Amino acid sequence: MKNLLILGAGTAGTMMANHLKRKLNKKEWKITIVDQHKTHYYQPGFLFIPFDTYKEKDVIKTKKQFIPNSVEYIEKAIEIIEHDKNIVILKDGTNLSYDILIIATGSKIVPTETDGLAGEGWQKDVFDFYTIEGATALRDKLKNWQGGKFVIHLTEMPIKCPVAPLEFSFLADAFFHKKGIREKVEMTYITPLSGAFTKQNCSNVLGYLLEDKKINLIPDFDVELVNEKDNFIQSYDDQKINYDLLVTIPTNMGDDVIERSGLGDDLNFVPTHKHTLQSKKKENIFVIGDATDLPSSKAGSVAHFQADVLTKNIKNFINGKELVKEFDGHANCFIESGFGKAFLIDFNYDVEPVEGTFPLPIIGPFSLLKESRINHMGKLVFRHIYWNMLLRGLPMPGITTQMSKIGKKL
Template sequence: MKKIVILGSGAGGTMVAGKLRKELNGSEWQITIIDNDEIHHYQPGWLFIPFGVYTAEDCQKPKREFIPKGVDFVFDEVVGVNPDKRQVEGKKGRYDYDWLIIATGCRIVPEEVEGMMNDWRGDIHDFYTLEGAVMLRNKMKYFNSGRVVLNIAELPYKCPVAPLEFIFMADWFFTVNGVRDNIEIELVTPVAGAFTKPIASRILGDIMIQKNIKITANYDIAKVNIDEKTIESHKGEEVDYDLLVTIPPNFGAKFIEDSGMGDPMCYVDTDHFTLKAKNYDNIYVVGDATNVPASKAGAVAHYESDTVVENLIREIDGQEPKPIFDGHATCFICSGYEKAVLIDFNYKYEPLPGKFPFPGLGPFSLLGDSNFNYWGKMMFKWVYWNMMLKGVELPLEQQMTMAGKMRQSLATE
């Protein structure tokens, strides 16, 4: 029997496993998922925990609930991969494979920033972990005056719109609690504006202005000075804070570096369009573990999973992989007050105004700040648990389409 081994059972790994199990004969192909965490986390929900919208319990379920029938689940921690031997090494054993799919996500590494760990979870917090989001909730409940600074340490990082969502939600949260006039909110980012693409950056930047949120752009953090409560850039620019909410450096899994398979940030060098590992036969990569220049987000993992499965089946059938993935990303951006903005883009085209997913009809508004978008965002949790992870087809095209988008916006920039 031939063996497919999937490392990681988050969004990408789970979706790939389900789709492969439907495509491959169970008497000929054994599919095994290896993971060292029994709990599946709805990571987009962590953003809402600091504001009391979700609890930790709202964002987690047993992983085995989503492991498809006919797929083996092995509870083990991966410590290395030997591509020459086609073997995965875990703490509990070794696992041979014919095909390997790496879906191990990424992790925050706050210790990469000098001084950050000196007051970690004191006045310096994150919401990119469940523990961090819960502890930030306790801090936010009683914060009633001072400066809240959200700093993005460097690119790439998971869910590029999450920092914007946090500052927009913070504006709403402090307003409804009657303390917004006593609090300054500032976004400190390494990019040139509110977003990496100009049209979306302008529109989102306008929302920040309306909400009296300051932005400090092109800021490359070097260290945190906890005694002075400042962050300092490599150019010596200082920003004061009372509460620092950080998006620390995001790295891939440690075993990728230990196996000599990754770039300096432990991401696997991956073909941008086929999603096959560039330097290794019989290995594909999905989700946050790749180094492709697409958003590290659940919707992207959904689109990528289709590419990985289609190309793996093609190779099993003796065909070459096709350049299918186009960097497609679809992201809701909560803006507070039960409103949200929606963006849809890929490698070639930046986010544009329009209607989604049905051209001219919507019901969602691209780059529009609307209540309907907000409810789309909130409904996504149900869709994630009950459809995406269970392999139910969604009305979302794998590749981005320009239908329904206002192309003239490109000419005005």
């Protein structure tokens, strides 16, 4: 019996368990998945929690219910990947040997990477919304907040779901309007990038949004420190921005086990072949989802497209065939713009987001790079698709693994 071991039962790892139990010969292969946490969070839903649109129950289920019975599920922490010996050692000392390893350990926020951030003001005046704790603490803060300087801040790239900070800004604008306090809130968006949108097409089409919503933009801001005593954030070139309420996206990094195992780059992301998803270090290690160092977006849709390619390549690797170079960086993201509307973008490594309709020409029903109500409905419906189809590795009708040029104005 051979062993295929998956590390991480988040979006990517769970999808792989579901794909592979159907594709691998049960008599030859045993599939095991390891994750230390009990709960599977629907992370795109964290965006809606601060505004009380989603409750905890909307984004929380147990991981185990999405893992097929024929796959062994081990709920324990991982100590190290001994990639020279093809063994993973768990914290409790258990050794798991593998023939093929899939790393799906994701990414997480690391507030301690920024001086002063995880200090006295953390979750009092300074919040994240990338964790359930952060999102719910921010919700409680916003309930009674009466206005002031509201600063949204992006620390450094790459981050999980790169559009989320902008969506958050648009939703916050709508939230304050609805509450009747928008004129008491001074909104500022701070980014280390040269603009809110850095791709030319997005910038041309969406650039007006911040101005329209009266959100000040401060680009090229590289944070040096956060002072939580006097409530300001300071850049390396000595710009100081005061805040009453700071919502920050801290540095995102891969899991510590990647660093301990000597498998990561300086952010603990695993160097991975861009089109095949094989790790650069070892032929029998593959990487999927947020754990890779690829220039594709860190997002569930990307992991979904990667899972199709990786499933093929695991089969190819087992059969001694050449790996397919089919992952093209395809991403598909809804961008909430507030007041019940949203944009949709669809792009890959080479093709920027463009206007058009999706997934079908003319009839869509979704419009690309245009604000619409149906895009927003799509985003809300997606939660059900995520739990019921995506995690279970079921195909999504009309949506192809490689980015399709159909319906796009290229």
